[in-house]
Amino acid sequence: MQIYLPIAELSVNIFLFLGMGAGVGFLSGLFGVGGGFLMTPLLIFAGISPAVAVATEANQIVASSVSGALAHWRRGNVDVKMGVVLLVGGFFGSTLGVWLFSLLRGLGQIDLVIRVSYVVFLGIIGALMLVESLRAINRQRKPGGKRRKLHQHNWLHGLPFKMRFRRSKLYISALLPLAIGVLVGILAAIMGVGGGFIMVPAMIYLLGMPTATVVGTSLFQIIFVTANVTFLQAWQNQTVDALLALLLLAGGVIGAQLGSRAGAKLPGEHLRSLLALIVLGVCARLGYELLARPDDLFSIGHIVGQG
Amino acid sequence: MRGLFTALTVALLLGGAGEARAQALVADLSDHLIAVTTGFVGTELLLFGATDGDEGDIVVVVRGPAERVMVRRKERTGGIWVNRHNVAFSGVPSFYHLASSRPLTDITSPRVRSRHQLGLDNVRFGGLRSPRSDVAAFRQALIRNKRRDGLYPNDAGDISQLGNRLFRTAVVFPSNVPTGSYTVTVYLLRKGAVVSAQTTPLVVSKIGIGARVYDFAHRNSALYGIASIFMALMAGWLAGAIFKRA
Numbered sequence: 242m243q244i245y246l247p248i249a250e251l252s253v254n255i256f257l258f259l260g261m262g263a264g265v266g267f268l269s270g271l272f273g274v275g276g277g278f279l280m281t282p283l284l285i286f287a288g289i290s291p292a293v294a295v296a297t298e299a300n301q302i303v304a305s306s307v308s309g310a311l312a313h314w315r316r317g318n319v320d321v322k323m324g325v326v327l328l329v330g331g332f333f334g335s336t337l338g339v340w341l342f343s344l345l346r347g348l349g350q351i352d353l354v355i356r357v358s359y360v361v362f363l364g365i366i367g368a369l370m371l372v373e374s375l376r377a378i379n380r381q382r383k384p385g386g387k388r389r390k391l392h393q394h395n396w397l398h399g400l401p402f403k404m405r406f407r408r409s410k411l412y413i414s415a416l417l418p419l420a421i422g423v424l425v426g427i428l429a430a431i432m433g434v435g436g437g438f439i440m441v442p443a444m445i446y447l448l449g450m451p452t453a454t455v456v457g458t459s460l461f462q463i464i465f466v467t468a469n470v471t472f473l474q475a476w477q478n479q480t481v482d483a484l485l486a487l488l489l490l491a492g493g494v495i496g497a498q499l500g501s502r503a504g505a506k507l508p509g510e511h512l513r514s515l516l517a518l519i520v521l522g523v524c525a526r527l528g529y530e531l532l533a534r535p536d537d538l539f540s541i542g543h544i545v546g547q548g
Numbered sequence: 549m550r551g552l553f554t555a556l557t558v559a560l561l562l563g564g565a566g567e568a569r570a571q572a573l574v575a576d577l578s579d580h581l582i583a584v585t586t587g588f589v590g591t592e593l594l595l596f597g598a599t600d601g602d603e604g605d606i607v608v609v610v611r612g613p614a615e616r617v618m619v620r621r622k623e624r625t626g627g628i629w630v631n632r633h634n635v636a637f638s639g640v641p642s643f644y645h646l647a648s649s650r651p652l653t654d655i656t657s658p659r660v661r662s663r664h665q666l667g668l669d670n671v672r673f674g675g676l677r678s679p680r681s682d683v684a685a686f687r688q689a690l691i692r693n694k695r696r697d698g699l700y701p702n703d704a705g706d707i708s709q710l711g712n713r714l715f716r717t718a719v720v721f722p723s724n725v726p727t728g729s730y731t732v733t734v735y736l737l738r739k740g741a742v743v744s745a746q747t748t749p750l751v752v753s754k755i756g757i758g759a760r761v762y763d764f765a766h767r768n769s770a771l772y773g774i775a776s777i778f779m780a781l782m783a784g785w786l787a788g789a790i791f792k793r794a
Contacts, residue, residue: 245588245723247758248765252589252723300776307784308791349620349631357628468777475773479765483776484586484758490780494787531628537696538623539689544616544636 248482249293255488257287262301262492269305269493270500271507272516275463277302277434278366280489282359282523291355292346293482295433296474299467300486302435305493306463313457320408320454324461326415327440330422331429331466338430339473346478349542356527358432363524366438371517377510409450409458417448422462430470435463572600573744575608575715575734580748582721583755590723593750596716599736604743605648605655606707606715607666607735610750612643612699613728619686619693635686639674642726644694647705647717657740664735664742668700698722727752 244255261283269276277298284294313319345351400414421443425436440459444450450458475481504512575597582591595608616638623632648655652667661670668691680686694700699722707717719732730750735742754762765772 243587243589243723245584245586245758247754247761250724300780303777303780304784304787307781308788311785311788349618349634353628353630464781468781471777471780472770472773475765475776476769479769479772481765481773481776483761483765483772483779486776486780487783490783494783498787498791533629534624535622535629537689537692538629539619539621539686539693540631541690541693542618542620544618 244484244488246289246482246485248297248480249289249485251288253287258485258488259492261287262489263496264492266305266493266496267500267503268496268516268519270497270502271504271512272500274516275302275435275437276305276493276497278359278363278432278438279519279523280493281355281433282363282527284485285355286526289482289485291352292342292478292480293485295342295355295431296471296478296480297482297485297489298433299429299470299474300481300483301489301493302433302467303464303471304486304490305497306435306460306467308494308497310457310460310464313460316457318454318457319461320406320450320458321461322404323406323409323411323418323448323450323454324458326404326418327422327425327458327462328465330419330424331426331462332422332469334423334426334428335430335466335469336426336473337423338427339470339477341427342431342474343477353531355432356531358428360524360528360531362428362432362439363520363527367517367520367524369442370520371514374510374514374517378514381510406450409448409454411449413448421447422466425462426466426469429463429466430473433470435460435467437463571744571746572602572604573734573736573746574598575746575748577732577748577750580750582725582750582752584725584727584752584758585754585756586758588723588758590725591721593719593721594716595719595732595734596714597734597746598713599715601713602738603712605650605737606709606717607649607652607655607737608645608647608705608707608717608719609666609733609735610643610645610719611641611731611733612726612752613641613730614639615642615726616640617690619690621686621689633680635680635683637673637687637690639672640690641671642699642728643721643730644668644671644700645705645719647707647719649707649709649715655737655740660737660740660742664745666735697724699724699726721752725752727754 242255243252245252265276265280281294281298285291342351345354400416402415403412404415405412421440425440428434428439429436437459441455444455444459445452471481575595578594616636617640618634618636620631620634622629646667656666661667665671691700701720705717707715709715730752732748732750734746736744
């Protein structure tokens with residue numbers, strides 16, 4: 242069954258996109274990742290223009306992070322104060338990101354920047370995940386490995402503007418979460434991701450937050466940052482396809498719920514290495530497209546306004 | 549003064565009617581509106597008509613609304629392929645379809661083709677902004693890309709003629725057909741010269757929910773953004789609520 246997407250302006254198979262939403266949703270539920278970093282490249286592979294893919298995916302992430310954040314909220318796993326500080330940075334970063342996006346779009350370089358960002362980040366994250374999961378599998382085989390220290394003090398703790406975050410039992414400079422927020426905001430705007438895959442490791446390793454509050458707090462922040470991206474993209478670039486977002490989130494919401502249930506029962510580390518391979522596969526495909534000589538060196542684009 | 553004006557109008561109308569009676573060519577489309585609905589997968593229109601019976605050739609040209617197009621060329625930079633050069637064209641038909649009863653080159657001279665812009669090689673694009681010497685390559689690339697998108701179907705459209713009076717041809721519009729006002733022009737040629745031409749309008753328009761979403765997104769962009777966020781918030785909350793109970 243075909244459906245015509247009003248903003249993407251093409252006719253697509255409804256089940257393909259519902260299925261993509263469900264598949265990525267399942268993976269995101271299973272691993273507790275946002276899924277944006279898989280969905281946006283998939284949309285591009287499916288023929289949606291990168292500009293529409295990025296903006297629409299931001300809209301979908303609003304929905305998926307709301308249901309995730311609510312679940313964490315009920316368990317008291319959201320550090321609101323930390324979330325708000327991250328959010329201030331996130332608003333600033335995402336506004337800057339959308340402005341950059343519009344600028345690059347006008348220059349005809351946005352597709353390239355999206356692709357390069359994906360290759361870089363998917364490559365790094367995929368490789369780290371693969372190494373980490375292989376190590377974990379090894380640890381399971383040989384129990385009794387070294388434990389890491391909970392807190393490590395370094396120069397980051399010498400920064401000014403210290404704030405107390407009771408929920409996370411931290412007393413650190415507000416500059417650090419602000420900076421993380423800005424970086425993640427820029428990525429959210431340009432890549433159409435929530436940024437959890439950057440923020441979660443940053444919160445654990447840079448801020449030293451307890452793992453219990455990390456996911457809930459990052460989801461809390463992602464809701465508002467992706468909402469800001471959705472608003473700005475819709476307003477400035479008219480690239481948010483609400484119908485496409487609805488299709489993806491219909492599939493995604495169900496997939497995520499099933500995924501989180503399945504995640505409780507399945508051997509996590511083996512699946513995590515599988516996810517790492519998927520991420521690296523997507524990265525390789527995007528990278529190949531950048532390196533290989535295109536079939537046609539020329540491409541065309543609309544110039545807004547009547548000819 | 550008023551009487552004179554009325555008399556003139558009547559005379560004009562009568563004159564017009566007389567011309568219609570003697571018209572060498574009449575043609576019409578099976579539909580004057582293509583509705584791009586939510587289930588739109590492309591469509592086919594039938595163009596049919598009649599001539600006055602003498603021998604002649606028919607050429608049909610369907611042109612989409614003019615648009616401005618940026619053509620970009622990639623170049624290898626630091627190992628990856630990057631858009632480096634661009635040329636802007638204006639007055640580019642967003643859709644172009646040509647059909648003829650016999651191969652175009654057999655029935656027209658280059659002068660006639662150029663004058664009536666018959667065939668993609670003869671379509672004139674305007675407002676060239678770039679003084680580049682290789683503009684022709686960019687122009688060819690524009691046509692090639694449009695063709696790949698299915699918006700410039702190959703010049704293979706043929707017209708079937710019944711006797712020397714009736715003719716018909718099918719025009720196929722793909723699912724990505726641009727919206728706007730189209731012109732469908734039918735030419736009657738005799739001995740290589742255009743002896744009669746008729747233009748019929750055609751409108752491609754988004755209809756239904758898709759059209760409303762598109763209009764909303766473009767006319768009230770900020771409000772549309774807020775509505776999209778609200779929809780996502782509701783969907784996320786709803787999903788959370790449903791699955792909490794389950």
